[in-house]
Amino acid sequence: GAVVSQHPSRVICKSGTSVKIECRSLDFQATTMFWYRQFPKQSLMLMATSNEGSKATYEQGVEKDKFLINHASLTLSTLTVTSAHPEDSSFYICSAMLLAGGQGDTQYFGPGTRLTVL
Amino acid sequence: DAKTTQPPSMDCAEGRAANLPCNHSTISGNEYVYWYRQIHSQGPQYIIHGLKNNETNEMASLIITEDRKSSTLILPHATLRDTAVYYCIAKRGSQGNLIFGKGTKLSVKP
Numbered sequence: 001g002a003v004v005s006q007h008p009s010r011v012i013c014k015s016g017t018s019v020k021i022e023c024r025s026l027d028f029q030a031t032t033m034f035w036y037r038q039f040p041k042q043s044l045m046l047m048a049t050s051n052e053g054s055k056a057t058y059e060q061g062v063e064k065d066k067f068l069i070n071h072a073s074l075t076l077s078t079l080t081v082t083s084a085h086p087e088d089s090s091f092y093i094c095s096a097m098l099l100a101g102g103q104g105d106t107q108y109f110g111p112g113t114r115l116t117v118l
Numbered sequence: 119d120a121k122t123t124q125p126p127s128m129d130c131a132e133g134r135a136a137n138l139p140c141n142h143s144t145i146s147g148n149e150y151v152y153w154y155r156q157i158h159s160q161g162p163q164y165i166i167h168g169l170k171n172n173e174t175n176e177m178a179s180l181i182i183t184e185d186r187k188s189s190t191l192i193l194p195h196a197t198l199r200d201t202a203v204y205y206c207i208a209k210r211g212s213q214g215n216l217i218f219g220k221g222t223k224l225s226v227k228p
Contacts, residue, residue, distance in 0.1 A: 002164075034215070043205075044162065044218040093161045095216075104150040104169060107216055109161035 001027050004096050006110035013084055014118055021079045021113045023094030029074035030096035034107065035067070038091040050077045084117045091115075119217060120145040120208040127223045130200075136193040138222050140206030143187040148210050151182060153191045155202040156221075162205065165191065196226045 003026040013019050023033060031052050036044040048069050050056045056069035066088075068080040077096075081088055091114055095107040123141040130136040142151060150169050154162040166173055166180045168189075173180045179192040193200055205221040 004161075006161075036218075043220055044156075046215050046217070049215065091159070095161075104152075104167050106152075106164055106167065108164055109154075112159070112161045114159075 002098055002106070002108045003027055004094065004108045004110040006092075006094055006113050008113060009111060010114045010116075012116045012118065015085050016083055018080055018082045019084055019115060021081075021092055021094075021115075023077045023079070023096070023110055025075045025096040025098075025108070028096070028098050030077075030098065031074065032097040033071055033077040034095045034097070035069060035077075035079050036093045036095070038093060038112075044093060047079075081115065084115070086117045089115055089117045119210065119214045120149055122206045122208055122219060124204070124206050124219065124222045126220065127225070129225050129227055130193075130196045132198060132226055132228050133195055136196040136200065136224060136226070138191040138193075138204050138206075138224065139188065140191070141188045142206070142208045145186050145208050146210075149208045149214075150210070151180065151189050152207045152209055152216065153178070153180065154205045154207065154216075154218075155200075155224075156205070157199075157202045162218075163202075165204075196224075198226050198228065200224065201226045 007022045033050045035047045048056045048058045050071040058064045071077040093112040095109040152167040153165040156162045168180045182189045203221040
């Protein structure tokens, strides 16, 4: 149980185009999902927290107009990188929160999406 | 959320127990200790978490000291596939965010 998928797993695009990444919780409903970014040889950095039916909360330094997040259902969140540039090339990872009713809620992560902007 | 400190790297022989330490001396009473691992080029994998009591699941055991200032993740019989970066994170159960530090790079050797 507690499986999170991401699509696509890898994408290459030209500079200036937009790319959409999907994150799905396959066997549980997630009110809250998270988006992270990881550059080579660095740790994961939280970009934003996404709550179903409301606007995402972005971390300091993350441009909300560049990284559009939509969490329209309890099993799907999307991240759209608008007007992508080479510096946006990174490993994007989502996670979904499984509520545990007071026993410590747990985030389960997707496999990640490798974005390369040429 | 409390800061955690982990050794940057550790080696372990295949088949032996891997004991990964974590210090969290400023942890507060409502913060859980979570362990994740990340195998190269994959998303992090949840391992285990605990509040005060020791915990065990099919993957590992978590030993938390009585004062909660440190903990140890134990992989009882390490295999080559356990080679990964292991992250220890202190977080309030239903609030706060998972803040990933640099973790411990565990290398399991044949």
